[in-house]
Amino acid sequence: MAKMPAAKAPKAPQVRATAESMATKQKEIAVSEFFAKNRHLLGFDNPRKALLTTVKEAVDNSLDACEEAGILPTLHVTIEALNGSAKVKPVPAQAKSKGLKLGEPLLIDDDPEAEPASAGGSDERPNLTNATRFKITVRDNGPGIVKQQIPNVFGRLLYGSKFHRLRMSRGQQGIGISAAGMYGLLTTGQPVQIVSKTGPRTKAHRFELAIDTLKNRPEITVDEQLDEWHAPAADVKEGQEKVRQGTSVTITLEGKFQRGRASVDEYLEQTAIANPHAEVIYTAPDGEVRIFPREVEEVPDTPDEIKPHPYGVELGVLMRMLKETEHKHLSEFLQKSFSRVTASVAGEICKAANKLGAATVTAQSWCSTIDHAQVEALHAAIQQTKIQNPPTDCLVPIGPQQILKGLLKELKAEFYTAETREPTVYRGNPFQIEVGIAFGGDLPKDEGAKVIRFANRVPLLYQPSACSITKAVIGTNWRNYGMSQPRNGIPEGPLVIFVHMASVWVPFTSESKEAVADYDEIRKEIGLALKECGRKLNTYIRRKQRVAREHQRRDVFEKYIGEVVAACEKMTTVDPKKLYEQLQTVARSRTVTADMQLDDEGNFIKPAARAGKLDGDANVVVIEREDNVDDQEVLVPGKSTGSSAKPDAGLFEEHEAA
Numbered sequence: 001m002a003k004m005p006a007a008k009a010p011k012a013p014q015v016r017a018t019a020e021s022m023a024t025k026q027k028e029i030a031v032s033e034f035f036a037k038n039r040h041l042l043g044f045d046n047p048r049k050a051l052l053t054t055v056k057e058a059v060d061n062s063l064d065a066c067e068e069a070g071i072l073p074t075l076h077v078t079i080e081a082l083n084g085s086a087k088v089k090p091v092p093a094q095a096k097s098k099g100l101k102l103g104e105p106l107l108i109d110d111d112p113e114a115e116p117a118s119a120g121g122s123d124e125r126p127n128l129t130n131a132t133r134f135k136i137t138v139r140d141n142g143p144g145i146v147k148q149q150i151p152n153v154f155g156r157l158l159y160g161s162k163f164h165r166l167r168m169s170r171g172q173q174g175i176g177i178s179a180a181g182m183y184g185l186l187t188t189g190q191p192v193q194i195v196s197k198t199g200p201r202t203k204a205h206r207f208e209l210a211i212d213t214l215k216n217r218p219e220i221t222v223d224e225q226l227d228e229w230h231a232p233a234a235d236v237k238e239g240q241e242k243v244r245q246g247t248s249v250t251i252t253l254e255g256k257f258q259r260g261r262a263s264v265d266e267y268l269e270q271t272a273i274a275n276p277h278a279e280v281i282y283t284a285p286d287g288e289v290r291i292f293p294r295e296v297e298e299v300p301d302t303p304d305e306i307k308p309h310p311y312g313v314e315l316g317v318l319m320r321m322l323k324e325t326e327h328k329h330l331s332e333f334l335q336k337s338f339s340r341v342t343a344s345v346a347g348e349i350c351k352a353a354n355k356l357g358a359a360t361v362t363a364q365s366w367c368s369t370i371d372h373a374q375v376e377a378l379h380a381a382i383q384q385t386k387i388q389n390p391p392t393d394c395l396v397p398i399g400p401q402q403i404l405k406g407l408l409k410e411l412k413a414e415f416y417t418a419e420t421r422e423p424t425v426y427r428g429n430p431f432q433i434e435v436g437i438a439f440g441g442d443l444p445k446d447e448g449a450k451v452i453r454f455a456n457r458v459p460l461l462y463q464p465s466a467c468s469i470t471k472a473v474i475g476t477n478w479r480n481y482g483m484s485q486p487r488n489g490i491p492e493g494p495l496v497i498f499v500h501m502a503s504v505w506v507p508f509t510s511e512s513k514e515a516v517a518d519y520d521e522i523r524k525e526i527g528l529a530l531k532e533c534g535r536k537l538n539t540y541i542r543r544k545q546r547v548a549r550e551h552q553r554r555d556v557f558e559k560y561i562g563e564v565v566a567a568c569e570k571m572t573t574v575d576p577k578k579l580y581e582q583l584q585t586v587a588r589s590r591t592v593t594a595d596m597q598l599d600d601e602g603n604f605i606k607p608a609a610r611a612g613k614l615d616g617d618a619n620v621v622v623i624e625r626e627d628n629v630d631d632q633e634v635l636v637p638g639k640s641t642g643s644s645a646k647p648d649a650g651l652f653e654e655h656e657a658a
């Protein structure tokens with residue numbers, strides 16, 4: 001008989017929590033502890049993305065700082081692999097001035113004068129697949145950071161100069177670079193290294209610091225003044241050994257280096273398109289140096305700071321503002337705290353609030369006496385009152401000409417156009433949409449169009465499907481513009497679509513600032529800009545198709561001229577050479593469009609006069625590239641792409657001989 005299993009010992013009664021026992025565990029959560037646990041919220045979900053996010057945060061800060069100070073940015077981005085079999089030689093300074101073209105790798109092994117990077121370095125090519133630890137340095141020529149603020153800026157989360165103001169800038173949260181430093185510390189234990197110099201005559205300061213995640217405060221390990229700040233040998237151009245001013249940030253972290261989609265390379269390429277005024281010298285961990293040259297010698301205008309618009313204020317925020325305000329009377333508070341509120345608008349808001357049940361509210365009410373019901377009535381009254389849109393001249397768009405320069409610099413296409421919409425408003429925040437299109441040329445033909453998204457000139461490389469920009473591209477009917485497009489998909493063909501949203505507050509879907517939230521107003525504006533560019537693209541494509549069709553007609557015509565001549569020769573005494581020439585003249589006059597060329601604005605070049613839809617459009621550029629006509633055939637909907645017929649040379653020779 002099978003043995004019965006031994007009876008289980010009775011479970012000890014569970015001790016349940018009480019309010020008191022729970023109270024012993026309830027305590028404040030430090031913001032840095034929260035983000036250390038939830039690092040994915042800030043873009044540090046995996047090693048590859050962490051490496052990109054770190055470069056991005058430092059580069060964005062450098063560009064912001066340079067522009068704010070009116071300095072043309074020159075950035076050195078250097079990534080070194082610290083493990084794997086990486087043995088990377090530094091790039092010799094003189095190699096930089098060889099006038100490298102964009103994207104051309106500089107193979108430093110070819111340089112006999114290059115010194116090994118570290119003791120024991122060898123000629124071995126770096127094996128980056130095994131490398132897990134990297135050192136990222138971003139150095140700029142910006143205004144620098146004053147000594148007292150360096151520990152706060154890099155050693156405290158939610159500390160910055162941009163969060164409390166409504167102004168167009170890349171950074172807005174005060175969390176980016178300190179989060180990158182914290183990630184580096186968590187994964188490698190290495191502190192952040194900072195060197196900063198605020199002017200040619202001031203001394204540089206060097207700090208090494210870590211974030212105390214429990215206190216959200218910096219722990220400084222090195223704090224020293226440098227008599228002179230020497231740039232790394234690899235970065236030095238002739239006569240510029242000493243750094244005049246700027247900031248250098250070095251973060252050591254666990255990461256993964258890979259090229260391709262959503263890589264540092266792609267981020268910098270797209271940054272170069274939207275920031276043609278910046279020069280970036282990028283040294284990858286495998287030793288490749290890419291120089292993104294400056295294309296525009298002008299610093300963008302400094303955007304103005306604005307006050308929030310009343311339409312965008314939330315009830316809780318209004319309550320807090322009323323509590324904290326230093327203004328005594330309601331009317332004064334409304335006028336001074338918000339944009340577009342005059343004394344009469346403030347009066348109307350109060351009147352509307354009265355009707356909504358806050359009978360005692362007047363323009364002269366004391367802010368400190370407004371109770372909850374009255375704030376609610378005020379909040380509702382604001383939405384009902386007609387208030388002028390916020391000022392929109394606070395935005396600094398890239399502009400169609402600069403977008404075209406950026407696209408021309410980075411993409412070998414054949415047709416380019418760009419459009420900047422007038423500014424408008426979502427939730428009380430001014431914003432402005434810009435779109436650029438590059439088409440044809442060397443762009444890949446058999447893939448979906450590439451959509452490159454930007455917010456305040458920063459490329460957005462992740463979460464495309466959550467982004468309003470992608471939704472607007474999908475929502476546009478590209479078949480109207482000569483492109484094929486699958487249902488609910490992006491168009492297909494040799495097309496790059498550039499979309500930029502400029503705003504005093506970009507509504508990102510998360511703190512990692514990867515996708516623009518899908519507000520109707522934003523999607524609609526993007527759609528309108530896409531349509532405008534799409535129409536120009538369509539005009540160009542149709543014209544090219546006409547030329548291609550006429551070419552084919554003529555080819556067919558010419559193919560048979562020889563045979564017609566041979567037949568006529570048998571019947572009559574006609575001179576075959578003359579007849580051939582006459583028939584060819586007829587063929588050419590009937591297919592005259594085949595000889596038409598498109599100028600650099602996509603218009604037919606007519607001998608007498610130029611006229612057409614794209615005529616005089618400064619926002620269109622056409623670059624003549626080889627095989628354009630053949631390329632074009634691929635784009636004619638429903639048409640076979642067989643090779644065009646050639647005139648029959650054999651017959652021609654026969655008749656000529658005759």
Ligand SMILES: Nc1ncnc2c1ncn2[C@@H]1O[C@H](COP(=O)(O)OP(=O)(O)OP(=O)(O)O)[C@@H](O)[C@H]1O
Nearest residue numbers: 061065153160161162171172173174175176177247
């Ligand atoms: N290279 C730099 N030059 C000058 N100031 C800088 C530099 N890097 C950072 N700062 C200052 O440090 C602050 C904090 O930077 P951080 O990246 O943490 O936040 P942010 O740029 O304000 O916002 P976000 O979190 O959206 O990036 C910035 O607001 C800026 O004032």
Ligand SMILES: [Mg+2]
Nearest residue numbers: 061171176177
């Ligand atoms: Mg930042």
